[in-house]
Amino acid sequence: MANVLVFIDNPGDALKKSNLELLTLGRSLGETAVALNGELHDGVAATLAEYGAGKILRPSAQDLDDYLVAPKAAYLAAAAAETGAGTVLLDNSPEGKEIAARLGVRLNAGVITDVVAVDADGTAHKSVLAGSYNTAAKATTAVSVLTVKANNVTPEPSAVPSAPETVIVEVPADSTAAAARVTERRQKVASGRPDLTDARIVVAGGRGLDGDFGPVEQLADALGAAVGASRAATDAGWISHDAQVGQTGKTVSPQLYISAGISGAIQQKAGMQTAKVIVAVNKDAESPVFEIADFGIIGDLFDVLPQATEEIKRRKG
Amino acid sequence: MKIIVLVKHVPDAQFDRHLNGEGYTTDRSESILSELDEYALEAALQLAEARGGSKAGNQVIALSMGPSGAVNAVKKSLQMGATEGVHLTDDALAGSDAAATSLAIAAAIRHLGADAPVDLVLTGMASTDGETSLVPAQLAERLGLPQVTFASSLEVDGGRLTARRDADTYSETVEAPLPAVVSVTDQINEPRYPNFKGIIAAKRKTITTLSLSDIGVDPAQVGHAGSWTRVTSAEERPPRTAGTIITDEGDAGIKLVDFLAAQKLL
Ligand SMILES: Cc1cc2nc3c(=O)[nH]c(=O)nc-3n(C[C@H](O)[C@H](O)[C@H](O)COP(=O)(O)OP(=O)(O)OC[C@H]3O[C@@H](n4cnc5c(N)ncnc54)[C@H](O)[C@@H]3O)c2cc1C
Numbered sequence: 001m002a003n004v005l006v007f008i009d010n011p012g013d014a015l016k017k018s019n020l021e022l023l024t025l026g027r028s029l030g031e032t033a034v035a036l037n038g039e040l041h042d043g044v045a046a047t048l049a050e051y052g053a054g055k056i057l058r059p060s061a062q063d064l065d066d067y068l069v070a071p072k073a074a075y076l077a078a079a080a081a082e083t084g085a086g087t088v089l090l091d092n093s094p095e096g097k098e099i100a101a102r103l104g105v106r107l108n109a110g111v112i113t114d115v116v117a118v119d120a121d122g123t124a125h126k127s128v129l130a131g132s133y134n135t136a137a138k139a140t141t142a143v144s145v146l147t148v149k150a151n152n153v154t155p156e157p158s159a160v161p162s163a164p165e166t167v168i169v170e171v172p173a174d175s176t177a178a179a180a181r182v183t184e185r186r187q188k189v190a191s192g193r194p195d196l197t198d199a200r201i202v203v204a205g206g207r208g209l210d211g212d213f214g215p216v217e218q219l220a221d222a223l224g225a226a227v228g229a230s231r232a233a234t235d236a237g238w239i240s241h242d243a244q245v246g247q248t249g250k251t252v253s254p255q256l257y258i259s260a261g262i263s264g265a266i267q268q269k270a271g272m273q274t275a276k277v278i279v280a281v282n283k284d285a286e287s288p289v290f291e292i293a294d295f296g297i298i299g300d301l302f303d304v305l306p307q308a309t310e311e312i313k314r315r316k317g
Numbered sequence: 318m319k320i321i322v323l324v325k326h327v328p329d330a331q332f333d334r335h336l337n338g339e340g341y342t343t344d345r346s347e348s349i350l351s352e353l354d355e356y357a358l359e360a361a362l363q364l365a366e367a368r369g370g371s372k373a374g375n376q377v378i379a380l381s382m383g384p385s386g387a388v389n390a391v392k393k394s395l396q397m398g399a400t401e402g403v404h405l406t407d408d409a410l411a412g413s414d415a416a417a418t419s420l421a422i423a424a425a426i427r428h429l430g431a432d433a434p435v436d437l438v439l440t441g442m443a444s445t446d447g448e449t450s451l452v453p454a455q456l457a458e459r460l461g462l463p464q465v466t467f468a469s470s471l472e473v474d475g476g477r478l479t480a481r482r483d484a485d486t487y488s489e490t491v492e493a494p495l496p497a498v499v500s501v502t503d504q505i506n507e508p509r510y511p512n513f514k515g516i517i518a519a520k521r522k523t524i525t526t527l528s529l530s531d532i533g534v535d536p537a538q539v540g541h542a543g544s545w546t547r548v549t550s551a552e553e554r555p556p557r558t559a560g561t562i563i564t565d566e567g568d569a570g571i572k573l574v575d576f577l578a579a580q581k582l583l
Contacts, residue, residue, distance in 0.1 A: 068465060068491060069454065094450065094484070098466055101454035104416055110545030111415065113449045123549060129334045129446070135341065135551040140544070180463045180493035183479075187487050195485075201582070223583075241504065242485050247330075247445065248353070248503045256582045266330050273557060277580055279573065285562075292557040295576045299565025307570025312583065315574065 002030035005085035006053075007076055007099070010038035010065070015047050018198070020155035022089045022148060023051040025118060027158060029087055033057060035079040037064055037072060040166070052158030057082065061171040067179040069095060073102035074175030080107055082169055085143065087122065092147040100145045110139030116152040130247070130270035150198045151253075188242075196226040196243065201256045204228030204245055204272070208261015208282065208301055211238050215305035216260055222312040228252065228272075230262045246271035260301040264289025281305065318368055318473070319376045320361045320437045321426055324394050326387035327351040327446040334446070340412040340541050341551040343446050345383075350390040353441030355397070355508035356501050360471055361439050362398045363506065371400045378403060378429060382410060382422055388524060395519035396511035402524040403429065409529055409536035414544035415447070419455035421539050424532040426460065437478070438498045442467055453500040463493035469504040 004026040008019050015023075026032035033055035034048055040058065048056060059075045076099060080088055088103065090096040097113050104111035117125040123138045124146055139145075196202065203225045205216035213227070220227045228250070229243040245252055247267040257275035262268060264280070264287055272278070273292055280293035281301045290296045297304055326348045328334045335344040358379065365375035379394030381387045382405040391402035405425045413421065426435060438460075443450040450466070457464030468480035476495050481488065483504075511519070529536055537543055563572060577583050 068463075070457075070464065073458070094467060097450055098454040098464075101415070101451040102458040102464075104451075104545065105419070105455050105458040108545070111449075111451055112546055113451065127554070128448070128551075129336070129343070130330070130448075131554065132334060132556075133336055133551050133553055135336070135548050137546050137548045139546050144546075178457075178461050178463050180465045180480075180491045180497070182489050183492050184490040185487050186489070188485075190486070241483060248442065256577070256580075270330070277582065278557070279576070281569075281573075285564075290562055291559050293562070294560035295573070296560065296562035297565055297569045297573060298562065299569050303567075304565055304569045304573065307568075308573045309570075311571050311574040312577075315578070315583065 002086045003084050004030045004032045004087045004089065005035055005076075005080050005083050006032055007035050007088065007090045007096075008037070009072070009095070011036070011044050012038075013041050014043050017155060018091055018150040020047070020051065021150060021153040022091065023048070023053065024155050025148060025153045026089055027052050029118060029120065029122070033083040033085070034164070035076055035169070037075070048164055049161050050157045052160065052162045053164045054162055055083065056164045056166045057169045058166060059171045060168050064171070066182055067176050068182065069098045069102060070179035071171060071175040073099045073106060075169060075171045076103050077106040078172065079169045080143065082167065088143065088145045090145070090147045092149045096147050100147050104145050107143045107145070108141055109143035109145050110141045111145045112137050112139065113147045115146045115148045118146060118148075127274060131274040191227075193220065194224065194226045196228055196245070196250055197252060199226035199252070199254055201225035201258075202228045202245070202252050202254045202275070203258045203260065204230065204262060205233055205260050206230035206262030207232040207236070209233060209238065211236070213239055215302060215309075219258065219305050219309045222309045230268050259289050259293070260305060262289060263287045264292065318365060318436045319378070319433055320364060320439060321378045321380050321429060321435055322354070322358045322361045322394065322399065323422065323438070323440040324354045324358065324379045324381045324390045325351045325444050326381060326383050326390035327444055330445055336551045341548040342412050345386060348386055348389070350393040351441055351445050353443060353445055353503060354390075356503050356505055357439040357441050358394055358397055358399065359506045359508040360501050361437075362509070364437070364473055376400050380405065380422070380425060380429070382406070382418065382425070384411070391524055392519060393511065395522045395524070396515045397509060398515060401522055403527060404524055405527045405532070407529040407536070409540045412541035412544065413539050414546045415449055415451035415455055416545045417539040417543040419452050419459055420543070421529070421532070421534055422452070423456055423459040424534045425527060426456075428527065428532045434496065436495045437473070438496070440498070440500045442500050442502045450500070453498050457498040460498065463497045464499075465491055465493055465497060466500045468499050468501045471499060471501060471505065
């Protein structure tokens with residue numbers, strides 16, 4: 001069976017759902033090993049065994065996080081050589097994609113990003129041109145490097161748990177020489193709401209909110225949803241830039257996307273048009289968002305959103 | 318300073334975009350300078366201007382790789398203020414994936430740095446067609462340079478650069494020695510429009526055309542032949558069609574909840 005290497009970066013105390021998805025996908029493609037960066041807590045080690053990881057690799061250097069991606073790519077290239085991996089799986093975060101990019105050059109391996117599914121023969125499926133095409137692509141090289149979007153695989157523990165051995169992989173000494181160094185890192189305060197990229201429901205607001213995100217946040221909380229925004233709203237400083245959905249923000253594919261006070265410019269659509277169901281609330285019947293909405297309401301969001309929030313609370317009792 | 322800005326000629330996203338032909342490459346009619354590259358160009362112009370502009374020997378070289386039409390991205394860059402343009406074009410480049418693209422561009426950058434070294438390579442945060450963001454990182458790996466991606470601010474002082482980056486859960490400041498490869502986000506600045514003077518001045522600026530043999534790249538290393546990935550099928554998604562549209566008569570919030578309940582989304 002083919003060897004698969006899964007990269008897991010700083011899991012902390014417990015693996016994230018997206019980590020479990022990669023492990024599950026990896027197992028469907030072959031014998032999996034895990035290249036870990038950061039501390040290996042007991043709980044994580046136990047989960048890796050439950051998910052059938054055959055080997056756990058750890059870097060010889062502890063300071064990979066002090067640099068931007070270059071030494072992580074060098075470590076992963078060494079780990080891939082150590083395990084003879086034919087496929088390397090990473091998450092689809094901006095950092096995951098960059099590590100994949102550099103790893104591809106190091107391993108002479110084709111890189112495919114934004115992957116949503118992988119066939120047994122290594123063919124990867126993704127959508128391109130802002131969701132207007134579904135494509136299948138394959139690396140023509142001996143090794144392929146794939147970054148996989150979250151929420152496309154159902155995590156499942158292995159039928160046969162493993163007892164992985166831990167191996168230390170030598171990080172090439174020169175890998176930090178030409179790398180940018182992080183001189184300061186500030187944590188942001190967590191919102192307590194679901195993460196925008198993998199939320200099942202997103203309620204997003206735009207310029208129509210006129211500075212007051214209250215109605216969007218209250219509806220989001222009633223639905224257990226994440227809050228998104230148009231660039232007009234983030235540029236105005238009404239909400240953090242992390243909430244921006246679109247070409248230069250996040251791409252989301254939730255079950256439900258509620259767009260309120262957003263016109264639906266092409267760059268906004270690029271980030272949300274693969275949502276299963278789209279609801280739009282907008283005063284202007286001519287807004288382009290109505291061209292793609294499954295349910296559109298021509299109306300004032302300051303009336304419609306609070307009424308919907310109250311009704312949801314009433315029905316949920 | 319000698320700054321190279323990568324500028325890509327991409328299909329205008331305002332129109333429907335299509336994949337064509339055997340390799341499912343993007344149809345490049347109706348193409349424009351990628352909006353996201355304008356931020357990189359603006360950043361380069363500001364760095365050069367702060368150091369006395371072209372009179373003080375600062376160069377901003379707009380480099381585009383692509384078929385004949387791609388020269389328009391270079392021309393627009395010259396109108397905005399780039400001091401010179403380079404168009405890397407060769408039939409063998411058609412269908413290059415990120416790996417082949419970064420290989421060709423790395424060779425072009427080495428070629429352009431042969432007389433006087435390049436201090437900085439600037440790019441947009443992603444191309445608006447391929448959308449992979451792979452090229453800046455691959456370029457850095459190939460050139461053996463530090464890479465700073467998604468910079469939302471950029472300062473250069475002596476031989477070092479400082480940039481700010483924002484991720485979901487943290488924001489950070491990073492430092493790197495020059496030369497380096499930097500990609501910038503759309504948060505970094507407000508790109509200028511070419512003015513009349515700029516448009517006239519651009520006509521007198523040189524655009525150098527480079528082929529693969531000029532930069533010493535074997536055609537087998539690029540294009541479909543040299544790419545490490547291949548698209549095996551592409552299916553156009555049916556465009557979304559509009560659903561039910563209602564006008565609020567005082568109860569649209571309730572109707573919205575009825576709709577969500579019917580869709581089992583509550
Ligand atoms: C390079 C580039 C990248 C970009 N990237 C992104 C991106 O990632 N994401 C993004 O969103 N945009 C992006 N944009 C910007 C995009 O083009 C639009 O300008 C932006 O999406 C507009 O935001 P908006 O819909 O909130 O504002 P507007 O277009 O001003 O629309 C506001 C809407 O609110 C409605 N409205 C006002 N008051 C009310 C009310 N009380 N009740 C109901 N409706 C009301 C109006 O009818 C209008 O339709 C980008 C642009 C460029 C050039």
